[in-house]
Amino acid sequence: MSGIEQYMRECMCDSAHDTQHVLRVQKYATDIAAHEKGADLAVLEAACLLHDIGRAEQYADLRVDHAACGAIKARRWLEANGYKIEFAQAVADCIETHRFRSNDPPSSLEAKILFDADKLDACGAMGMARTLFYKAHVGLSLYMLDDSGAVPDGTTDSEDTFFREYKFKLEKLYGRFYTRRGEELAQSRRKAAGDFYEALLREARECHEISK
Numbered sequence: 001m002s003g004i005e006q007y008m009r010e011c012m013c014d015s016a017h018d019t020q021h022v023l024r025v026q027k028y029a030t031d032i033a034a035h036e037k038g039a040d041l042a043v044l045e046a047a048c049l050l051h052d053i054g055r056a057e058q059y060a061d062l063r064v065d066h067a068a069c070g071a072i073k074a075r076r077w078l079e080a081n082g083y084k085i086e087f088a089q090a091v092a093d094c095i096e097t098h099r100f101r102s103n104d105p106p107s108s109l110e111a112k113i114l115f116d117a118d119k120l121d122a123c124g125a126m127g128m129a130r131t132l133f134y135k136a137h138v139g140l141s142l143y144m145l146d147d148s149g150a151v152p153d154g155t156t157d158s159e160d161t162f163f164r165e166y167k168f169k170l171e172k173l174y175g176r177f178y179t180r181r182g183e184e185l186a187q188s189r190r191k192a193a194g195d196f197y198e199a200l201l202r203e204a205r206e207c208h209e210i211s212k
C-alpha cells in the first residue's frame with residue numbers, strides 16, 4: 001500500500017464516501033484514461049485517492065467545501081512527504097474541481113477524468129445506494145409531505161430530501177460528463193437509477209393515498 005493510499009484511509013469517515021468508493025473511482029479513472037491520450041497517470045492516481053479527504057471537515061461544518069479543503073490538505077501532505085511542488089499542485093487542482101455543484105469546472109485532462117470517475121459512482125444503482133447512505137448519515141428524509149398530505153416528486157420540495165437530491169442532482173448527472181468513455185458508462189446505468197426512483201416514489205405515494 002502506498003503512503004498516499006494509507007493517508008487516504010486515515011481520512012475516510014463515512015459509508016457513502018469510504019475507502020471502497022475511492023478505490024472504485026480510481027478504477028473508473030484508470031479505465032477512462034485508457035481511452036484518452038496524454039493523461040498523467042501518477043497525478044491522476046494521487047488525485048483519485050485523495051479527492052475526498054476533506055469530507056470530515058465538511059461534516060463538522062457544512063459551510064466547508066470538501067473539495068477546496070481536500071485540495072489544501074492533499075497539497076500540504078504531498079509536499080511534506082517529498083513530492084515536488086508542481087506535482088502536488090496538479091493533484092490539488094484536480095481535487096478542487098471534482099464537485100458536481102461547483103462554479104469552477106475542471107480544466108486539465110486529469111481533472112476531467114477524476115470528475116467523470118467520481119460522478120460514475122453517483123450513477124445507477126450504486127449512486128442511489130450511496131445517496132441513501134449519505135442522507136441517513138446527515139439525518140435527512142427520504143421525502144416530505146406537501147400541504148395536502150401528498151408526496152411531491154422532489155421538484156418542489158422545500159426540504160433537502162432524497163427525492164429532491166435525485167431531481168436536482170442525480171437525474172442531471174448523465175449530461176455532465178467530459179469524456180466519451182465516462183458518458184458511455186454512465187448511460188448504461190441510467191435506467192437502473194430511474195427505475196429505483198420511480199418505484200420508491202410510487203410506493204411512498206401509495207402508502208399515503210390508501211391511508212386517507
